[in-house]
Amino acid sequence: MAADDPxxxxxxxxxxxxxDARKAALxxxxxxxxxxHGIQNASLNDIIRLAGGSKATVVKYFGNKAGLFxxxxxxxxxxxxxxxxxxxxGEDRLEPALHSLLRGLLTFYLRPDSLAVYRGVVASxxxxxGLGDSFYREAHLLVVEEVATFLSKWVGRGIRAxxxxxxxxxxxxxxxxxxxxxxxxLGLIPLPDETAIARQARITTALFLEGVGKGAAPA
Numbered sequence: 001m002a003a004d005d006p007x008x009x010x011x012x013x014x015x016x017x018x019x020d021a022r023k024a025a026l027x028x029x030x031x032x033x034x035x036x037h038g039i040q041n042a043s044l045n046d047i048i049r050l051a052g053g054s055k056a057t058v059v060k061y062f063g064n065k066a067g068l069f070x071x072x073x074x075x076x077x078x079x080x081x082x083x084x085x086x087x088x089x090g091e092d093r094l095e096p097a098l099h100s101l102l103r104g105l106l107t108f109y110l111r112p113d114s115l116a117v118y119r120g121v122v123a124s125x126x127x128x129x130g131l132g133d134s135f136y137r138e139a140h141l142l143v144v145e146e147v148a149t150f151l152s153k154w155v156g157r158g159i160r161a162x163x164x165x166x167x168x169x170x171x172x173x174x175x176x177x178x179x180x181x182x183x184x185x186l187g188l189i190p191l192p193d194e195t196a197i198a199r200q201a202r203i204t205t206a207l208f209l210e211g212v213g214k215g216a217a218p219a
Contacts, residue, residue: 023061023071025051030072035113039069039120039131070134073117077139080108081146094158095205101150102176103201105143109181110191118185144169151212163212175204 029050033042062068084104121135148169183189
């Protein structure tokens with residue numbers, strides 16, 4: 001049998017496919033468990049039972065339980081950002097495109113599963129399992145990078161060329177999480193409706209563009 005015969009996959013390729021399938025199953029069931037029970041109450045044993053494998057499998061692919069949860073959160077964030085950037089792809093003006101992005105991003109942050117993740121990460125901030133660090137690197141920074149990529153498409157078309165896109169994207173994600181999200185995170189208000197979300201996105205858009213717009217003074 002020829003080594004490059006496509007009709008006879010090599011054992012290594014089969015092993016890789018099996019490994020990818022097992023990793024995907026672990027991430028899938030981790031996402032389900034976190035959504036149902038919150039990150040602190042999600043059961044690693046239940047995830048393994050549903051996905052197959054063992055705790056050694058989790059260690060092999062993700063390092064530890066925190067690494068698995070970080071991968072699960074990153075998958076959710078990646079899907080969300082892909083959908084948001086696609087939704088704004090047809091806009092030919094910066095302001096409505098940014099407003100659409102921020103409205104979707106705030107809606108994502110206000111989802112029950114997103115709130116459960118943030119609350120769980122904050123609650124375990126002093127733990128030694130590395131969840132906070134994993135979450136910051138794998139999920140939060142992924143969102144920031146996607147927002148920076150979005151902003152980069154508008155440089156010279158409403159956004160100054162002299163700004164630090166990554167820094168501006170980080171500040172923008174903090175801006176959209178102020179007020180409604182912070183109060184909802186603390187349980188001070190019920191879930192805001194679409195009108196309130198759109199209003200906050202509009203205010204944040206105006207404030208942000210005032211700082212990074214072509215007519216604004218460099219910092």
